[in-house]
Amino acid sequence: MRYLDEFRDGAIARSLATQIAERAQPDRSYRLMEFCGGHTHTISRYDLEGLLPANVTLIHGPGCPVCILPVGRVDQAVALSLSHEVILCCYGDVMRVPGSDDTSLIKARSHGADVRIVYSSTDALALAQSMPDRQVVFLAIGFETTAPATAAVVLRAEALGLTNFSVLCYHVLTPPALDALLGPPADPARPMAEIDGFIGPGHVSTVIGAEIYRALLDRHDKPMVVSGFEPIDILQSVAMLLDLLNDDRSEVAIQYRRVVTWAGNRKAQDMLAKVFAVRDAFEWRGLGSLPDSAYRLADRFAHLDAERRFPLPQHTVADNPACECPDILRGTKHPLDCRIFGTACTPETPVGACMVSSEGACAAYYTYGRGREARTAAQ
Amino acid sequence: MTQLIDELFVAAFDNPWLSQRNDQAAIELPEGRTVITTDGFVVSPLFFPGGDIGMLAVNGTVNDVAMAGARPLYLSAAFILEEGFPLGDLARIAESMAAAARTAGVAIVTGDTKVVQRGSGDGVFIATTGVGVAPPGVAPSADSARPGDAVVLSGPIGDHGVAVLAQREALRFETTVTSDTAPLAELVAAMVAAVPDIHVLRDPTRGGLAATLNEIADQSAVGIVVDERAIPVRGEVRAACELLGLDPLNIANEGRLVALVAAADADRLVDAMRGQPHGRDAAVIGHVIADDRRFVQMRTTFGGSRLIDWLAGEPLPRIC
Amino acid sequence: MCLAVPAEVIEISGEDALVDLGGIRKRVSLMLVDDVAVGDYVIVHVGFALTRLDRDEAQESLALLREGLAAAGAAP
Numbered sequence: 147m148r149y150l151d152e153f154r155d156g157a158i159a160r161s162l163a164t165q166i167a168e169r170a171q172p173d174r175s176y177r178l179m180e181f182c183g184g185h186t187h188t189i190s191r192y193d194l195e196g197l198l199p200a201n202v203t204l205i206h207g208p209g210c211p212v213c214i215l216p217v218g219r220v221d222q223a224v225a226l227s228l229s230h231e232v233i234l235c236c237y238g239d240v241m242r243v244p245g246s247d248d249t250s251l252i253k254a255r256s257h258g259a260d261v262r263i264v265y266s267s268t269d270a271l272a273l274a275q276s277m278p279d280r281q282v283v284f285l286a287i288g289f290e291t292t293a294p295a296t297a298a299v300v301l302r303a304e305a306l307g308l309t310n311f312s313v314l315c316y317h318v319l320t321p322p323a324l325d326a327l328l329g330p331p332a333d334p335a336r337p338m339a340e341i342d343g344f345i346g347p348g349h350v351s352t353v354i355g356a357e358i359y360r361a362l363l364d365r366h367d368k369p370m371v372v373s374g375f376e377p378i379d380i381l382q383s384v385a386m387l388l389d390l391l392n393d394d395r396s397e398v399a400i401q402y403r404r405v406v407t408w409a410g411n412r413k414a415q416d417m418l419a420k421v422f423a424v425r426d427a428f429e430w431r432g433l434g435s436l437p438d439s440a441y442r443l444a445d446r447f448a449h450l451d452a453e454r455r456f457p458l459p460q461h462t463v464a465d466n467p468a469c470e471c472p473d474i475l476r477g478t479k480h481p482l483d484c485r486i487f488g489t490a491c492t493p494e495t496p497v498g499a500c501m502v503s504s505e506g507a508c509a510a511y512y513t514y515g516r517g518r519e520a521r522t523a524a525q
Numbered sequence: 526m527t528q529l530i531d532e533l534f535v536a537a538f539d540n541p542w543l544s545q546r547n548d549q550a551a552i553e554l555p556e557g558r559t560v561i562t563t564d565g566f567v568v569s570p571l572f573f574p575g576g577d578i579g580m581l582a583v584n585g586t587v588n589d590v591a592m593a594g595a596r597p598l599y600l601s602a603a604f605i606l607e608e609g610f611p612l613g614d615l616a617r618i619a620e621s622m623a624a625a626a627r628t629a630g631v632a633i634v635t636g637d638t639k640v641v642q643r644g645s646g647d648g649v650f651i652a653t654t655g656v657g658v659a660p661p662g663v664a665p666s667a668d669s670a671r672p673g674d675a676v677v678l679s680g681p682i683g684d685h686g687v688a689v690l691a692q693r694e695a696l697r698f699e700t701t702v703t704s705d706t707a708p709l710a711e712l713v714a715a716m717v718a719a720v721p722d723i724h725v726l727r728d729p730t731r732g733g734l735a736a737t738l739n740e741i742a743d744q745s746a747v748g749i750v751v752d753e754r755a756i757p758v759r760g761e762v763r764a765a766c767e768l769l770g771l772d773p774l775n776i777a778n779e780g781r782l783v784a785l786v787a788a789a790d791a792d793r794l795v796d797a798m799r800g801q802p803h804g805r806d807a808a809v810i811g812h813v814i815a816d817d818r819r820f821v822q823m824r825t826t827f828g829g830s831r832l833i834d835w836l837a838g839e840p841l842p843r844i845c
Numbered sequence: 846m847c848l849a850v851p852a853e854v855i856e857i858s859g860e861d862a863l864v865d866l867g868g869i870r871k872r873v874s875l876m877l878v879d880d881v882a883v884g885d886y887v888i889v890h891v892g893f894a895l896t897r898l899d900r901d902e903a904q905e906s907l908a909l910l911r912e913g914l915a916a917a918g919a920a921p
Binding site: 532691697698699700701716760761764765767768770843844845 | 847848850866867868869870871889890891
Binding site for chain 1: 907
């Protein structure tokens, strides 16, 4: 596959690892957070941590839209699917996310709810068109990368005058989360991880552009390298970050230049501005309630907003106290620090959301790293 | 209605046992260990490139018998039909089962049909039982892997799962990949003739190669190490997995098998397999090690190592 | 993040395109991008082309990476 396989070349990876080792100054440490779950997945899949010197550590960030979805929101989707005779269309990722009382959309489906996995928002729209006597709700999750696909079908549904289509909108925004990770913690008892620099979101930035991070990172005096998702991309970004940190430069740089620009995709941005309004605040699992951190449908499209169309439970649910997802999402704890990791909480029986998505830090560690970690521990 | 359906099966499967119209079939078995298996088949869509649910039921059952090193001989089949299921589709499924049975050298000697209310089924479900006989001394079993054994795979993985996924309404993509569904009885007969002492024989169906290797490691209380580069995956299967966020190791196969033999027997086995149409791409993909934790590990193309885990549930396409 | 893959545009019809990724073909929407031509590579996410892949940039980065590799290989 062109433009993928080239960036998975083992020889280049080893040469980059050598370059990183040369750049890492022995008398200091480099704590780098990869924001995106996609980066976490690649890091585990290719065992990239094994290629890095001991003083370069990767902290896994909260950039997985499934992992940060709070239990209360999962409950809303489950309740909607069970109680309003709708067809709920969703991406496969959210099917197994646990709500409260051991519920999930996949379990709701086995209890008779009509929950269907779609590959694209357009599939949900097409379903609504083909079944005019059924209410079709599209559960929209994801960061700014995924939001334009939702905006596009909202505009099309409006143009078609569809009355049996609506969107349950849980789209979240990246910059406020980055800001929260770098700012003072909302709860002083639960500090944020100490981060020296960021491996920045690649596909989110195709939409919003890399310029937006400049002021933010400058304010917090940290560097960021916007990175692609292949192993070579990530290693190159680490090398670039080490250069910036060694030179004490708090700059934003783009490694993923074949895809990301400073300005981003203006057409998609215009569509986002037209269709969505920014919520005053939104609850993130692990980060708490963050101001201006999520989208809802703009008032103009209120009739297509499932949250306004159907009565939904409005409650916040505390996370399972044994689950360390909140601290793991903030980067202050490692999956292996969690007492229930790999015992009560596995991909088969996930307690926390980090174990559900294959991009979640816990699932990535469980799936790819358990043996290596166990060996290390045994030694 | 039911009589019409019975006629359809009797005509399609065409053998003396069914023609006798008894509620059972009396069969004679040759000498050896008798092997019996039963399986239920549900698949959506019912027809897919390279096969359909009927072919899948016959091949799946034949293969389960064959994985005991046995030659499959007889099948039974029960059909649960949803009311209103088109007779034309049923005839197509029956024909395809009959053809698959002929290819595999088995007879479908008894069966049953029930019709359930619309909404209580998904078109058609098929339950099959297979009977076969293994030559004396041939007894592969998933608990018989030993450290040092070679792990042999019969061909590229993931074809069946990707062919089916490509047809799912919401995923629909174009691919030339067709299901690998095939009866493996001939292949197994050739393997058993070349190396009677096959330790383990399994077909990596649901859950894919990852699940099968983990089952073997677990049941035999050993570790398995495979080499990522040695596992054949077609370009289009890899691409489909890339698009949908899936791993070919978790994707179902319906015409592949994994064999574990003593390292000294590996070359002889692979040679025998490559002489068979369903074993042309056979290759050694790894080996068994002593490991109390029963881990299945993969040497990655990067020279690193990662664990291959069981997948929780059916693989779902993902966007993140 | 977001699972997005580079695919080649094979055919354009209105606001849709047929794209090829390693031999499989999928219909995607071009609603979010302008001026895409047959032969371009686009980044596909949830059935939409998100942006065009800059092939010159890609070649340039790869050339630089391979240079680094050659230099490392030449070193004693």
